[in-house]
Amino acid sequence: MNEQQLFRQTRWRLASWYAGVMGIILALSGFGVYEAIDHAHRTAADRELLAIAGRLHNNLEPILQQPGEIPTSAQRFLPDPCNSPSQCTKTARAADHNPGAMFQGNYYIRLLDPSQDLVALAGLKPSGLISASSVSEWQFLKDKDKTRYRQVTLPLQNPNEQLWGYLQVGSSLKDSDRYVSLVKLTLFTGLPLALGFVGIASWWLAGRAMRPIHQSYQQMQQFTADAAHELRTPIAAAQATVESVLDTPCLSEADARETLQTLDRQHQRLSRLIQDLLLLTRLDRQVHLIQNEACCLQDLVNDIAEELAALALSKKIQLLTDVQVDQPLRISGDEAQLYRLVFNLVTNAIQYTPAGGKITLVLDQQEQQAVIRVQDTGIGIAPEYQSKIFDRFYRVNSDRNRQTGGSGLGLAIVQAIAQTHGGKISVQSQLDQGSTFILSLPTSSVRQATSTL
Structure with missing residues (x-):
């Protein structure tokens, strides 16, 4: 059974169940309304009849003899x-x-x-x-x-x-029966019409309900295909290297070392990919982050700028920091994950900023939110790609070239870490004018108040 048939059958089942349940509810409601109206008419007629009979009884009994x-x-x-x-x-x-x-x-x-x-x-x-x-x-x-x-x-x-x-x-009871019969006819005529509308609404609502599931299913399929592709590439490269060595009758020490170095590179690449996938899985399952650390964002920003200064210098890129907060700004969460979040954003900016460009790492606070902006003067991102760059394994280059390295999981990890810490990330970019990634995180006082509630 293909994907379309599976979701069509599921949609029909959802619509049928919804229509069936609503049909039973409408039928029971109609029966209840009919019984209530009939009972009200019977009760009113009996009360009036008993009142007349009581008056006659009281008037006749005193004068009856034989x-x-x-x-x-x-x-x-x-x-x-x-x-x-x-x-x-x-x-x-x-x-x-x-x-x-x-x-x-x-x-x-x-x-x-x-x-x-x-x-x-x-x-x-x-x-x-x-x-x-x-x-x-x-x-x-x-x-x-x-x-x-x-x-x-x-x-x-x-x-x-x-x-x-x-x-x-x-x-x-002629008039009463006529009215009750009219009510019954109205209910029996209206029920099929109501069921028809319910059926149409059920089909529409089932489609709406299936839409996010369908999207999630497609994303899962795409993720599985991308993961298989990413895992297959280093394995195929390693296998090709081993086969070429096995076909060589005599292998020198230099060739053997070069072969081992190639295998080591592929092994490291495969290990990083597996670690990234495991990290994303853990982040997906982690509903609430354990607040066991208080991270100072000033120290985090300065450490990342110091660590990546050599990389930026080697690519002739100017890396600057702009801390606009005087008091220490602290975030409750996992310091290692927060470090990786900002580290990925800066390394991503370095990769896509040409020589002579500039990257500015800005730290600010706005309305009890810590804001980190990574601004670059790189190649920018087209508007149609900006909503997709946080998808897993997504790269703007459709041919999946490896000139810039990476597996396409960096920004997906960034978004997952931000969401785990109760924050959000967005991007503002124009082609050939650079990009700005904006990260907003709640400060320690806000997260503590939220957790208390």
Whole structure:
């Protein structure tokens, strides 16, 4: 499986998982919203129905006498009552258009005797609704048009505490069911559309999430290829030297010494490369630097300038220092790594500064940051290369020539050490006008305050 197929499949998996999880969340949320709306409507209808039934119950019980018989005084609480199923059927249409003041809505009243036979029906008269039913307190009923009704049943007693019968009050759920059905339709219609948008967003987000991973993978591949190339070169050179010696029938002492010197140079080059790679690996794994040393940057800058003065003089380059801080400026960290950081910057400037040029090593302090600037009058760096020079094994010369030496790890080590010490490094350069590498490091007081937090 090639690289593109691998990342495409991974992106599809990420997008599918994200869309699936979001789909489940949306479905559960939609179901919860539907249940909440349905429950709210049921609760409101039951509360209103129970309130009406309670008022009727309280008004009827004191005036009821004989079980199953309705006194004339009770009829004022029953709008358009009828006393038999046939009568109710004949008057149903007229009653639907003229309900009593209490029942100006979708309500009906049933009065049942103790044997649950219908005694009277008032209010709304649904067609095909069961005329008598069990005395369960709450029920759902349907008429012949499949319209649902909610009904509550309360027992009625006369003043002698004798069971008179039952009061049933019901209301139509047509409007409520229509609204809940509309909500359900909206949710079921909106869910696929939402999932479509989630799928598109998942694909886009998966691509965004995979981008740094893809870049890291490419950098790892490039690093592996570069490391293999750098390691292969000294090994191949050493092998070629050994093969040439083995093909020589008679080897003089001078030839043998020259061969050993060649092998030693290749061995040193290979050792330096391996040490640089091991250092970068350690720096990558080191999240927080152990602050076990306080390094004086004035001493560090002066020592490096003194050590590299001979190299700069041999190349006819003027190496100057400009310390703009009067008080000792200290940095908490690894003194050897900080020394190598600045050393690499100065040697890099010497390599790319022609004879007659000048290099200035500046030490300054700005807003609790120690600033070291390495300014040269060298060949400069083109703008398109300035963002890449800190990459490992990167050299501006694409043909990888060895005229200036090095393995392309110097500036990568510089950046890794700066980041380990909580600092940052940047470059300002123009072709044929020189370069300035700017290193900013937090002072000891800042790093101590940060570590305390």
